[in-house]
Amino acid sequence: MPLDETDVRLRERLVAGDEDALAEAYDRWAALVYSLAVRITNDHNTAQDVTQDVFVRLWEQPQKFDPSRGGLRTWLCMLARGRALDAVRRDQARARYHALSAAQRVEHADVDEAIIWETEAKIVREAVRALPEPQRVAVDLAYRHGHTYREVARELNIPEGTAKSRLRSALAALANHLEAEGIIDR
């Protein structure tokens, strides 16, 4: 996969201490990071904290982002997801989630209007919706609730091998869909 030159330049400017580069990164990806954090924490205030943490982290240690290992958007989103899960664990908000059934977890939380990244969001929604229900539930437990595949297996009462293959098949199908729509590079 070729390096993303835009990411490389942005990283160079961040390392050089160019504040405008941080503002550009924020303007480009804050909505994605924030929305993702809302979906995981289910709490707007916590999501704001997570968003701040992610961009402050990018500013503080830009060299931690290695463009040869993937794009900056991927890096920011995975960092945001990790921070959001930490926040959920910290707030012990998990109890609330445990009260919900696995099926309910994949329902979309109510959010305000979605006015940006609408094309991408729509494609992601379609791609997720197209997954077979068992795969969608498994991936949601792992991604949004931070379960390991073993925990997914226990929770769904399925063999560990099945949990692993559901996660893999789900992501592969998602990747196919997103590649076909040009959202991720082939």
Place this chain on the structure above:
Amino acid sequence: MEAHAVISELLGAWALDACDDAEMASVEKHLLDCPACAAQARRLRAAASWLSVDRVQPAPAPLRQMTLARARAVRPPVPIASLVESYAGQVTTLARLLDSISTDDWHRAEPHHGDVAGVVAHLASNDGMLADDLGLSVPAGDPWRRQAEFLVRALADESDLDRPVRMAGRGEPVRRPLRDALVQRAFETWIHVDDVASAVGQPEQTPPPEQVRRIADLAVRLLPAALRAHDVRVPGRTGCLVLTGPAGGEWSVALDEPGTGSTVAFIAKVDAVDFARLVANRRSPETVDYQVSGDPDLAARVLQVAATLGCD
């Protein structure tokens, strides 16, 4: 083959950080030897990063200012002017040092450029390349100082830091953004301050941490091309440089075509200022203190190539 099948099944869980540490490590180890799994892993990770992006809403407007303010407090930004200031600071330091030495001192031996006068002439010639590229006609006179001070004044009005200019170095000059050339001018001037200082028996100087950090980052960015030129190529691997001290941080160095390395072949820990001096070829892998975990020979080769990135 069996390992491949086992790991391949784990890739989905790996992409979601949903396996235990030992499994994460064994996957990453396998990705080193298996380009097919490495490509698949990257693909699944990219797909995973889009999950939860099924409804996107703008972040609350005040969050932008709050985030930028917190970032500013954690690490003060470097305004464009300070790249020029770093260079101007080194120019002033060298000018003062040259003022303080005697006429005889100008003929003191210096190992890289013959004598002190040779060091200054060499620096003037590299500075002149930047002056040319910026289209400046430098007034005649003291070859180094007038030109350097003229450059500093002209750069204060320069707003396009992305315009490509020639960088000093061995062989055919490469073109890089002016931003990088400014870091290099400050770097080279500092190193020659040290050259002159040691020729006349004065102590070495250490620039501010932000400046050292920019030098280290520039060097790490120039390194992959230099490694390829020296035939140091290890498929699928990267090296990790952990620079210590106030200018410290972690940098990864591609040991293969950019974008393909994924597994760390070594971690080399070295003081950031020592690393900058090594890049200038004022230290060598033999004379600099560093610790390696992983492949020590490979780390030494990478540091040897880093020592060719200077401006002599």
